[in-house]
Amino acid sequence: MHARTVQVLADLSEAEAEVQKTALQPKGKLRVTAPVVFGQLHLNPLIGKLVGRHAELSIEMHLMDRYVDLVEEGMDLAIRAGTLPDSRLIARRLCSNRRIVVASPDYLARCRAPEHPKDLVDHECLLFTGFQKPREWRLLGPGGPLTVTVNGRVASNNMDLLATTAKQGVGIAFGATLLLGPALLSGELVRVLPDYEFETTGIDAVFPSVRQLSSKVRAMVDFLSEELTDPPKWDQSLAGKIVGF
Secondary structure: OHHHHHHHHHHHHHHHHHHHHHHHOOOEEEEEEEOHHHHHHHHHHHHHHHHHHOOOEEEEEEEOOOOOOOOOOOOOEEEEEOOOOOOOOEEEEEEEEEEEEEEOHHHHHHOOOOOOHHHHHHOEEOEEOOOOOOOEEEEEEOOEEEEEEOEOOOEEOOHHHHHHHHHOOOOEEEEEHHHHHHHHHHOOOEEEOOOOEEEEEEEEEEEOOHHHOOHHHHHHHHHHHHHOOOOOHHHHOOOOOOOOO
């Protein structure tokens, strides 16, 4: 009788563990939003691996550069690059986001490379309208932070467009290394003012509340934390090849 009771209890314990395991398995649709360039370059290659790991999970990815209200627009998770505004959202840092100044060899052959940020006022600069003040570039260097006012005839809210325009020799641009890495390695772009760069920000996973963290959101965040180590792979590829890395 005692042996039978022990077996029944063991069976119940095993069944309970199986139920808990099943409940924790991510399932259903996960709606995710991310910046366009980051999504195209660094999330798209990971989607197959994620859904291959979780058979009952489906992904609906929305790539857009505008601010997305997760609650209002029914999103489960946002991947955001840059400085996060104050909010009640929960953020988990995935990796760092470095931003540097670049130009093409053709541009630098025509126009003498700036030796100090103040020299940028005499150059054609490509302006990112995602900044509140696109003409103000705030750089960090050996002497601390400094702000320089730049000018240029090309402006956009899309970093990829500005990087492509810089490759064409139009002017000096700044951008995230997550985008610029391949062009730096190929020589299409070279680093300008290597002792200076914009303040390093982060790539973060953002979700409404840790108390409502579903198994599908947790699965995505944990997966991205595994894949987006710090320093990120795109910066590791520049190590020893590009000054400052």
